[in-house]
Amino acid sequence: MSVYFDSIGHGEDVVWLHGWAMNGTVWRPVAEAMAGDYCNHLVDLPGHGRSTAIAPLTVDAIVAELEATFPLPVHVVGWSLGGAVATAWALKRPEQVRSLSLISSSPCFAQRDDWRPAMPMETLRQFAANLGNDWQGTLKRFISLQTLGSPTAREVAKTLLADLLLHGEPDQQALREGLDILRDTDLRSRIAELDLPLLLQFGDRDTLSPLGAGEWLAAQQPKATFVVHRGAAHVPFLSHLDDFVVVQKRFLAGV
Known part of the structure; x- marks a missing residue:
């Protein structure tokens, strides 16, 4: 098993x-x-932290690892890219996912002609181009973008930087292919298929998964619980920890 x-x-x-x-x-x-x-299982995705890398790293491949690691029904919470994985897991194996919580995530992370609440495609290209020359500097810049606009940006960035290598360095190929996932993922056509309790937690200052993405998700799933953390950027679970936990516990208690 490759998932730690x-x-x-x-x-x-x-x-x-x-x-x-x-x-x-x-x-x-x-x-x-x-x-x-709750019994909280904090996963290192394949190629990250202490989990073994898999090749190629795709959403489907990650879901295959997760469904084998957690065969019994579980609540699933996904942040950012992890939210795309969580959504794909719920779509593929609905019997395994009791509820789905998407945190600062998006059905489509890169801007397209018909989709603007996302990162510019050029931003992802630049990160991919810079990885080979200075991967640590590239990750630091990405962390800066995640906290941009939040009053607690410096503190949250410091926490993320401290967490970054706690379980070891991420696999370089996994980083590159993870950016490919962010660039290519587009689950918009399948969001309406979700049939389970759904929680959406977003920050109104998020530049990576803008609030418009959460509003779109909520429109597609009118029974979803949609919570906006005012003053939060891409990491509301750190910048607004107490409020985030209250919302998450209340949602899970009602499932």
């Missing part, structure tokens, strides 16, 4: 999926706050 995860707490199982280049440690503050009510 830490488990914190006791109760119903919740699987937490991180974003590009990070690892499961980003969720630790949330997991510790929820440990009295």
Whole structure:
């Protein structure tokens, strides 16, 4: 098995999926706050942290690893790229996913002619071009973008940087192919197929997964719980930890 995860707490199982280049440690503050009510499984996605790399790294390949690692029904929370993986998992194996929470995620991360609430395609190209020359500097710049616009940007960026290598360096090929996932993913045509409790948590200052993406998701899934954290950028679970946990626990308790 190539998927590594830490488990914190006791109760119903919740699987937490991180974003590009990070690892499961980003969720630790949330997991510790929820440990009295839930068993939180903090996953290192393949090629990240302590999980073995798989080739090629695709959304379908990641889902295959997760469905083998967690065969029993679980609640799934996905942040950013992890949200795309979580969505694909729920679409492929609905019997395994009890509820789906998407945090600062998007059905389509790169701008297209018919889709503007996303990153410019050129931004992703630049990150891909810079990875080979200075991957650590590239990740630091990406972290800066994740916190841009938040009043707590410096503190959140510092936390993310500290978490970045706690489980070891990410696999370079996984980083490149992870950017390909961000560039190519487009799940818009399938969002209406989701038939499960859905929570959307977004920040109104997010430049990577803009609020418009969350509003679009909420329009496609009118029964979804949609929460906007005012003043949050791409990492509301750190910048607005207490509010985030209250929302997440309330949602899971109602499932």
